[in-house]
Amino acid sequence: MSREPLDQSRKLVTELPGPKARELRERLETYVPKAVSPSTPAFVSRAEGGIVEDVDGNRLIDLGAGIAVTTVGASHPKVVKAVQDQVADFTHTCFMVTPYESYIQLAQRLDDLAPIPGQTRTVLLNSGAEAVENAVKVARAYTGKQAVAAFDNAYHGRTTLTMGLTAKNMPYKESFGPFASELYRVPGSYPYRDGLSGEEAAARTIESLESQVGANNLAAVIMEPIQGEGGFIVPAEGFLAKVVEWCKANDVLFIADEVQTGFVRTG
Incomplete structure (x- = not known):
């Protein structure tokens, strides 16, 4: 099911946090340990490019980018397709139990890019x-x-x-x-x-x-x-x-x- 593209502009339709976000904050404080305490008042419902839309319909400019990990923007079509293709094949397996080619492909690519002379090797961690x-x-x-x-x-x-x-x-x-x-x-x-x-x-x-x-x-x-x-x-x-x-x-x-x-x- 396709959705309308998320407009790449900032727009506030409620105060921050909005009513849905306040309700989610109450649930968070009830069910999640206080040590995990998000600093942003908005709760994301979708994100695209450089914009996050919260549960109250506010569009916010994404300056966090998941602590600088969404370098090509949120929900990039190529990333979405790659994820969809992968989960259609299998969702998870421990490489040390059941290995698969894409792990080796990524390791090889990183080894080729590493600015280190001689043979390098890569392990992927959490x-x-x-x-x-x-x-x-x-x-x-x-x-x-x-x-x-x-x-x-x-x-x-x-x-x-x-x-x-x-x-x-x-x-x-x-x-x-x-x-x-x-x-x-x-x-x-x-x-x-x-x-x-x-x-x-x-x-x-x-x-x-x-x-x-x-x-x-x-x-x-x-x-x-x-x-x-x-x-x-x-x-x-x-x-x-x-x-x-x-x-x-x-x-x-x-x-x-x-x-x-x-x-x-x-x-």
Whole structure:
């Protein structure tokens, strides 16, 4: 059943939240834990392109995009068709139990796009936190070492391990400790605040790694190439390369917890 296209304009037909949204908020507060508390007063009924329509018929400009995941707009026809075609074949299976070709196709495509020399391999996971947890497990198993170093202003997730790697206490860590052990924090590159060149900031980072942790103990250094929750911090030019160079020279794995640079979101 086809529907009329959603007009790509903002329009308010009720106050916000509207009557249907207020009723849904009451049900939410009754049946959903308070820890899951949406910040937007509107409840979406449909979305298309860059517009969200709520249950009261208000059209709102979508500035959240599902936390920046709908990069081609909501309900793009090609995405809708791909989903429909897939669920007509099968809706879900665990790849480790019953594998299928499209998983391999996507992994191959991502490997081809990865800006890393040599052979790469891809595993598809449910969330960034799960990816970080697995990367740390791989690093510890591969190197035989335990320590992991993260950076000032870092954000890596909300599981127990990734909360320990995250720097920001509120709202992510308050009252949830104790956290995993053998996690260390070192200064990174924040040129707007510290005024250091990439090489100078890298030298400070490396000195901290060597004096506070020790390369012989360090399994991995984990870093957001561009920090997000910490303030959208772009490191000074040359900083990342110097830290990676030190990691390679000292049998330390470098984990890039990439979010803000948008790798493979737009191709």
